[in-house]
Structures are given as structure tokens and as C-alpha cells.
Amino acid sequence: MYHLILLFALLQLAIIARFLFYGLFNMAAFASTFLLLAVAFVIWLFSKRLVHKEQNYKPNNIANWSFYEKQTTVLSAKPLFQGDLKRGYIKRFYEKKWQYIVADILGANWYLALEIQIDGDYYIVRRNSKNYSLMQEHWTIYKNDIEIGNARTLMNMKNTAKLKEAIEFIFKDKNLTTSATTISSTITLQDQHHTLGTMKRNHLISNVHVIDVQEECLECIVALIVHAYYFKSK
DSSP: OHHHHHHHHHHHHHHHHHHHHHOOOOHHHHHHTHHHHHHHHHHHHHHHHHHHHHHTOOOSSOOSEEEEOOOSSSOOOEEEEETTEEEEEEEEOOSSHHHHHHHHHHOTTTTOOEEEEETTEEEEEEEOGGGOOSSOOEEEEEETTEEEEEEEEOOOHHHHHTTEEEEEEEESSOEEEEEEETTOOOEEEEOSSOEEEEEEESSTTOOEEEEEESSOOHHHHHHHHHHIIIIIOO
């Protein structure tokens, strides 16, 4: 949405500059730029309708954890279910308002930060800007305002060549890694020795994400959600 508004502003400036320097003005071109604003407004309205669908999501014959995520334009809390029981929500946020605009223009994974509530526990995944590099992204993870771990992407030439996505999570009592291929929706969660869980779409074209973990490991669920939002959200 914001990229259309930015394009509108740039075209307006170009038309004004052309008039000031060359004395030329095309009314049709000037008027047509407002179509960009109209399209941006339509996208916003459509996103609001999708928000309603997200917030009214009810699992259909899903025994595992699940949530419905369709849009990223409007920052709304998405209900998180285990079976038919609502256990909490997932909400993306930005530390600064301008980051929202940049992410809308450049890609949904820019400046990723998440608030995840499960029962009475609140997890905050906050982007660590001090460790930011062009190749790697870092986050600090909090539970009920207490730091419990950190995470970083594992982006290197080997993984890139294999179209492999990976994030390492380091908690006080466990080290976890999420991984997936770029062309697949399935995310795998592992520790040093075992596969602990997966996340995947309910079916090929579904926007329902299903989380299957071997035990009640909330940090595992948080890790899978972070991977999905960073690599799989569009």
C-alpha cells in the first residue's frame, strides 16, 4: 500500500518539476496519478476485510496448533488455537512508525518484531539492531519481560545455494534450529539430535498454518512462528 503512495508522490514531483523547468504540463498524466491513491485505498479496504476473516478464524478438524494469516498491511492480533481451544494470539509490531512504511515497500520481513501471547505468558521477539548486518538478522526473545534467549538467521553461501532458510534459537536450556526450503511451506524444528516439530500450511493453497510439536514446548512454537513470519510471510 505504501509503495503505491510513494510512487504517487514521486510522479507528482516529476510532473511539477517538468512544469517548473520546461513549462510543460499534462493534465491527463497529472490526473491519472490519483489512480494510485485509489488503488492503495482499495488495498486497505480489502486488507480490513481480511483482518475480519483472520480474527474470526475457527479451526476445522485441526487437532494441532493453528492460526490463519492472510495479510500484513493491517497490524492485527491473529488468534492462536490448539485444536478448538483459543490459547492466545500472534501480533506483529514495529518499534518505529517509519519501519512500517519501509517494510511495506521493501518486504514483509524487514524490521520483524512479534508479540505472542499463550495463556498467561507473553513472548516478545524484538529485533536486535545492534547486531544487524546485510547478511544476518538478530532478535532478542523475552518472556513476561524477562530475557530468555536470542535468535539469528543462518544466511551463508551454502544455504543460499541450496535454497535453504534457517534460524538458530539459543535459549537457556535448549538450542533449536528451524529450517525450510524456499520453495516449500513446511518448516522443520530440530535440536542437536531430534526433530521436535513442524509447521506447514493446512493444504497447498491454504493460509491456515498448522504447528505440530511433540510436547508442550512454548519456545518451540515461538521459534516456528518467527521463521514463518520472517521467511514465509509475503
